[in-house]
Amino acid sequence: MDGLDPVGEYARDAFGIPYLYPYQRLVIANVLDAIEADADNGPVNQVVILPTGAGKSLCFQLPAALCPGPTLVVYPLLGLMADQAARLAAVGVTATVLKGGMTIPERESAFRDIGSGKARVIISNPETVGVPRVLELLKHASVFHFVVDEAHCVAEWGDGFRPAYLRLGDAIRSIAPRIVTAFTATASPPILARVSELLFTDRPYLLVSGAPDRPNIRYEVRPALSMRRALLTAVSGMPRPAIVFAPSRPGVQILAEDLRASIPGIDARFYHAGLEKAEKTTIETWFMSSRDGVLCSTCAYGLGMDKANIRTVIHFGPPSSVEAYLQESGRAGRDGNQAFAVMLRKATPGDFRAGSVTATPAQSSGVVASSADARKAIAQSRARIMEAYATGDYGCRRRFLLKGLGYDDADAVSCSSCDDCEGFAMRTAPGSREIASLARIHARRFTAREAASFLICEPGSPARRHRGALVGWNRDEVEEGIATAASIGLIRVRTRQPWKGRIASARITRTRARTPTQSGKTSSSSISSVDAAGASFAFFGSLKERLSRRRSSPRQGSAT
Template sequence: MDNDDPVATTALERFNAPYLFPYQRLAIVNVLDTIGIAEGGLAASLESEETPPARQVVVLPTGYGKSLCFQLPALLVDGVTIVVYPLIGLMNDQARGLSARGIAHVTFKGGMSAADRFEAFRLLEEKEAKIAIVNPESLALPAVLERISSLKVAHVVIDEAHCVSEWGDTFRPAYLELGRLIERIRPAFVSAFTATASPAVIARISEILFPDAIFRLVAGIPDRPNIHYSVQSALSLGRALRKEVARMPKPLLVFTSSRSGVEILAEDLAEYLPRDTVRFYHAGLSKPERTAIEEWFFTSRDGVLFATCAYGLGIDKPDIRSVIHVGTPASVESYLQESGRAGRDGLPSEALLLREASPSDFHDAASKGLGTITTMREKTLDASAAYSRKETMRRYAHDAYPCRRNFLLGAMVLGGESNEACAGCDRCKGNEHREPEGAAEIIALTRLHPRRFDLAQAASFLAGRVGSPIAALSSALADWAGDEIAEALVLAQRIGMIRSDRYGPWRRLLKPARRGMLNRESGRHPRPGNHRRPADSPGVRVS
């Protein structure tokens, strides 16, 4: 080891890192060149109150060691490093990692007693701790801000900085105050770190944190070659999720958007999996509950955790093998951040997006002339940033394009295009399931038996329930649960796969879609031998 290289020496001795990625080293050197190493340039950089701090935005893929980029220089510079995190769970995770490395630190969060806060400041003032972990709301408290401003602060770090853009304008207004707080603290250097940020998000981050100032951009390609990306449409999300959870390697993380949603999905899947392997996680749980679940999942080898985005930010479990999203996330940044929880150990992993079936899955137009990502950007130039990000993610989930990976990477770069070699996606491998399970049977039902069944009768007929007619396609979905068939029929009617009259003698009776709605391959008659009435059909439940 070259003793003249304190960065490499510290990386090996304190973090057990025998080498640094080029982008890691660049981010670290930007800090040290400005501040200096232990008794170096910090005092000089703080001599003038008019000197603005140096700034950088660092975009590194999940698993590339963003935390090392500010933890390592914190050990080498003279002064305190303030690290701002968005969530208590993430703060706890980072504190646990620092403790494991023997790095002294303090944490400021809601509910601290005056005695605990006094002790934390004592450790910082006496240089027994050099890193302070805080969230935006706690940093803005007058009692905290005043004492921190009196310290010699070398570096302010905003981790998961895309939250400045995605949350600051909605339900976390404290993020919008970070620029003012930084001015008050007057650090020598400011860094914003994230795993995923499009040009629009980077612009918003700089607008809030570095108004009217130049900053350095350190950006790596956000590709994770070990992750296989796929999208699956479903007429019954419940059935698709149950099958994929059973199939995909564990540990497995399932994201959905609402707190009630994760609880409902976890309760449902617990009926099909060993109960001690299923948990749910969201910000509405108490702190002890969240901590217990984090610790359980961190050590689990076969666990399935249902979570909101509260778990998606930086909590470092390296061996998650699969991530499922039920429904489309709000942005590509969110999707890459959350799907990037998988495979942080570098081993092969899967990222699956499950969405409801839509007309584009069946209509001929789905395969014609949908344009490029650049075209989409031109069309949404005048739209709000939030709408534009949501529209990009909708296109990822629904539109026709050659490669999942290049679509995601293209959405994250200025040119809007990417030509990276695909290490694995369902389209490049040719195993995409475009038409959802059950679609052929439901479409064929209305073609063979038009205006014969309403929704409830069709569900009973497809399930092979006792008392339903015996005819072609009877019991075609006998291996489905009753609620799955009902869910599929309702969605099929809503998206126009099948239809019924609202008035007249045939009202509510199902019939085929309008001419041109479905392409010629959709709803081909399944082979009759596949749909005999099973011997145990009386046991099928139809809700």
């Protein structure tokens, strides 16, 4: 490496990387510059925000062999740890994994590698780093670079089910590295403030941020009266491989089973954190090599999983935040080719009101109080921003998401593709017109079940206007659509005799719903709140019952 660009030459020779992006060079330079920094001033802190697929891992992999001490990398998931160890071994960088459940020989071997300085990279997770014996070992290992990957988990999980994240700051101060780097693909100002509070104790940090836009991803939102039909339509019509994200473990299993039962020849499987390790490995291996598979998953799949050719990511209801949505939708198109992000959401009353008010993704000031109430208010505000994305009338999807991240230049971004900018945004759910017309023209004539038979033109249904208007749907989908239409006030189901149980038209009055504001409270707009998990509860219940009637649930490994 005697040329003018030794770092670039090392990237080519050791990692097979033909060139480094400017932001990668900047992050690597900050790490190497810390060698000469005054240790008495405490560690150099930096936050690196780069979109998925932008090469964040190389920013700490490459300098690991050049730094005077080992690099400690903290990951949120065991799958990421194993994947990173394999990648480092492939390029000749010695890595040691510290995790729970190791045998005594495995643990002692790892301790020897760390104590002797053989391990250039130490891979672990928050819980293991906090174990007293491990922490004591790391204190004497002369760790040079402390890396927190997927750093948004510090804020999103630390205050919930992963309290070990809250203690990472204490571990950093105990280990005393020369530089600390927090990597993430998405972080709004409140998330950045919380990460800084927990990791850096609000000390200054360097910020390296690339444009969070993924121009090769097309964004789309589809309202639905029948979420089941919306999913089958999306999976049937969108390119694969595909991921379907849903909020619950039982939900993803039910969705995978229904896809296999409903779409001939489809290879659909499910994934969540509750699977046994062997089954997780089997599913991960299958999906990594699959060219047309569909994986139904909770948020457990995605972080750091580097499958480049995912063509479509479908969300079965809005996730908890813009950060979560961009993290998960960003799994698509990592090869740079055209990809699609489709959100399915329940229809709302606001879909049928004229003159809806524009929604704006407001951000908090970034000042985060330490109280649990303040953090809860921020989480609720972030969820409302995501609801506004799902249900609002605001124009470009891409710019809305970027504004939701606090990206200052969002208005200057040229949208390469989203359903609104292309003029194809779906304003009302499929089946809405047909169900509303039936309720108006045949008021008090049909029960929901009779209406479903009539709309799909089942034998024996009366020959009247609108018979067969939803041919192609099945009975369960129409009944789900009718139930949703009644719940949002599009139609009525009479509750008193003599018309009890029969459907009729309903006049939707123009009211004001609520939208997030600067303070995290709400103000009037035409957007209605959507609780994705709650809205899907009845769907999953009825679908599970129908699947059990059809046949006993097959083992997912038997899918072809």
